[in-house]
Amino acid sequence: xxxxxxxxxxxxxxxxxxxxxxxxxxxxxxxxxxxxxxxxxxxxxxxxxxxxxxxxxxxxxxxxxxxxxxxxxxxxxxxxxxxxxxxxxxxxxxxxxxxxxxxxxxxxxxxxxxxxxxxxxxxxxxxxxxxxxxxxxxxxxxxxxx
Numbered sequence: 001x002x003x004x005x006x007x008x009x010x011x012x013x014x015x016x017x018x019x020x021x022x023x024x025x026x027x028x029x030x031x032x033x034x035x036x037x038x039x040x041x042x043x044x045x046x047x048x049x050x051x052x053x054x055x056x057x058x059x060x061x062x063x064x065x066x067x068x069x070x071x072x073x074x075x076x077x078x079x080x081x082x083x084x085x086x087x088x089x090x091x092x093x094x095x096x097x098x099x100x101x102x103x104x105x106x107x108x109x110x111x112x113x114x115x116x117x118x119x120x121x122x123x124x125x126x127x128x129x130x131x132x133x134x135x136x137x138x139x140x141x142x143x144x145x146x
Contacts, residue, residue, distance in 0.1 A: 001093070003100050006044075006051030006063060013060045014040055014053070021083040026121050040065060043080050050077060052100050054084075054093050061085040062093040066101060074111030077101050082115070098130055116140065 006014070015036040022029040031039070043049060043065040054062035062084040069078040079101060084093045101113050115132070117123045 001061075001096065002055045003052055003096060004055065006053045006065070008044065010053055010060060010063075011037060011040055011044070014063045014065075017060060017063060017085060018081070018083055021086060024086065027118075040081070043067065050101075050104065052097055054097055056088070061088045062097055064097045064101060068108075068110070069114070071111065075108075076111045077105045077113045079113060079115035094126060095130070 015031075015033055018036045018040065019031045019033070021027070023031055044051065046067045048068040048070075050064075050066040050068060052064045053060045063081070064079060065081040066077050066079045069076050082094060082097060084097075098113075105111075105113050113132075115127070117127060119134075
């Protein structure tokens with residue numbers, strides 16, 4: 001397996017991977033190629049975008065979309081999306097991408113790595129095993145508008 005920087009030319013493969021990962025259970029999202037491309041392109045348009053793909057046999061099997069987030073104590077890497085091809089999950093692919101983000105954070109002298117995930121899905125346990133903790137002082141809030 002090989003990790004490399006995510007390129008604009010990778011977006012179509014990443015959209016297909018996003019759909020393959022998040023549309024089935026347990027996530028049950030309803031991404032289309034059009035909405036997925038808009039979603040991922042928005043991350044890539046950020047001047048502080050950081051992205052990596054994981055390749056196996058010239059196929060993208062994992063992707064990380066992140067950005068350098070300015071913070072008052074110290075900048076950090078904020079992971080916007082991390083997704084792994086379903087049949088490659090639990091084979092160390094996510095760990096490799098997380099290791100890459102952590103290594104880059106250290107190299108740049110940043111404060112760390114932050115992210116959001118659904119507390120009811122398996123990804124939470126994955127991050128906890130890697131030493132990530134729930135920030136008890138933070139509450140995710142939203143308001144649905146009709």
